[in-house]
Amino acid sequence: MSHTCGTPTVSPIQVVQRAQLRAEAAIEPDAPATGPVTKTTQIIAIYGKGGIGKSFTLANLSYMMAQQGKKVLLIGCDPKSDTTSLLFGGKACPTIIETSSRKKLAGEAVSIGDVCFKRDGVFAMELGGPEVGRGCGGRGIIHGFETLEKLGFHDWGFDYVLLDFLGDVVCGGFGLPIARDMCQKVIVVGSNDLQSLYVANNVCSAVEYFRKLGGNVGVAGMVINKDDGTGEAAAFAKNAGIPVLAAIPANEDIRRKSASYEIIGRPGTQWASLFEELATNVAEAPPMRPKPQTQDQLLGLFSAEVTGRDFQMEPASLFDMVGQHHAVKPSLEVVYDKV
Template sequence: MSSELRKQRTDTGIFRWSVDAFCGRTSCKNQRREKFCESSRRNPAEQPLRAFFGYFLPPRAKSIIARKRKEAHQFINNNTHKEKNMRKIAIYGKGGIGKSTTTSNLSAALALKGYKVMQVGCDPKSDSTKNLMEGKRIPTVLEQLKAKGEALKLEDIVFEGFGGVLCVEAGGPTPGIGCAGRGIISAFEKLAELEAFETYKPDIVIYDVLGDVVCGGFAMPIRGGYAREVFIVSSGEMMALYAASNIAQAIKNFGRRGYARLKGIILNAKNIENEQELVAKAAAEIGTEVVQYVPRSGDIQIAENQGGTVSEFVKDSPMVQVYNELAERVLAMSEDEEE
């Protein structure tokens, strides 16, 4: 993607050809125009511009808009094939709920089924992929970007783990300094610039995202066109369900604009009394369902102590079948780009 077109991309995945062409090159001469331009920037997909431009714009401005529109659509058509058949999934959850453990075991299960998987950790702790990398921490996109600048290459930030899973960690700022959400945005922009998906051509991309807050950065996977389906990891604990409700509300708000869709809750059990009933009730209240029950098991800790997943280190564990079932459910509930 060229830098010019990338800069024009809005959070809907559509190019801001019209607003930039008009507001960036033509000064607003009255309050009505200023109000319209600001409104269009906030909700470009919800502000039809044809009538406005047809009334106000001179022929030259109309020509610029038509050209930008044609370039944007031509770019989309030319590059659609690059992500053909790629499933894009985001997994959200409260910190400490077992989201990264669930995601890494899911990635391992999918890889063993023959899928080429890329897992992108979107948490400042940068520990999403360690169970796929023999317990080792990998350099993050932000760390490498700071160290190598424009000399950064894909091999500096993409590492192959268990089962051939491609591992990426977005990273975050120094604790107490900077914005973690902003760091995720910067990491995503760099992955797009280096054409990571076009180069590795994964069948499935899984974003492991911290869900305590859903600010602009942490919402990037669901509002920037990166993920199409979202699953929430939760237990029956009150704060976990509260976080799940907030995440679901954010997804619902973005869903009205054609972004990612909530597919269900993955219940990562904490052995709370009546836990399955509690989570099923909460899921119904937020308009979704429990897609998989993951029982609490010591086998997960045994595998993690060895730096891996149950599929790698405890192959005879019943948990292997649990994660295989989760993989099948996720595949059944997700869509590829071609559909």
């Protein structure tokens, strides 16, 4: 570019670009919308101990919601990628992470049809995770959501988006919906055993922690799965200040049908009313600030015979560690007199 008297010459292209920018800046923005909200998507994250029955609960819940006329998206966020197996009759759903890697190597872009599948009105997909020993599951979750955003996640018109998360892993990736306000509310799935309630309590603690930092996510309630009537999970929910959304009984018919990948949350069937009530409660339950319990409070839900909490800890001695008594040696620490 030539210069005259130290002043740079403006090219014709720059003149046109500046004119376009001025014209764009002169356009008045659209007025803010003042009419009623026509579509509100509830994004709900479901947490629970591995093997507690989250996938079973979510497959039947999402199916019932779809039969009630709701548009539902179920996203599996567990590295095991088994959230949608019950929904699809035991068939494995291609994961977003695996598909994304394969498409990238082939120089192709991921499309909705590559990762999202449907059954009777329920849309479902699996984020997936890295191979064993080859990466962090939490990082896989973050990568999966980044891919979803590229696919237009925030523009999809669903009534409900249900996220199935592993609850017994304390990791930034698995805590993403709570930490970044990516969902409106959380539901915990537990049972009448200490370990599942310990996980549920950890989730409540995470929610309360981020609420204190200005977050907005709350706990909508608990689903008690394999309920044998002993009452520990219901007592935990009461103490934590969250409602019980449904209690799914420990029933042989439910266990057998679930094991054979059968949906029991169908209208008109034996268990329909249970999942109809759960669907209503999930939709209407407001996000609440939970009251996380201490370790002693959790143990107090169970009898001493179950937890062994009447055991008294005995301090170890140096003799226990080395097998002989040692004379206490004076310290070489220098202590200065106060001036």
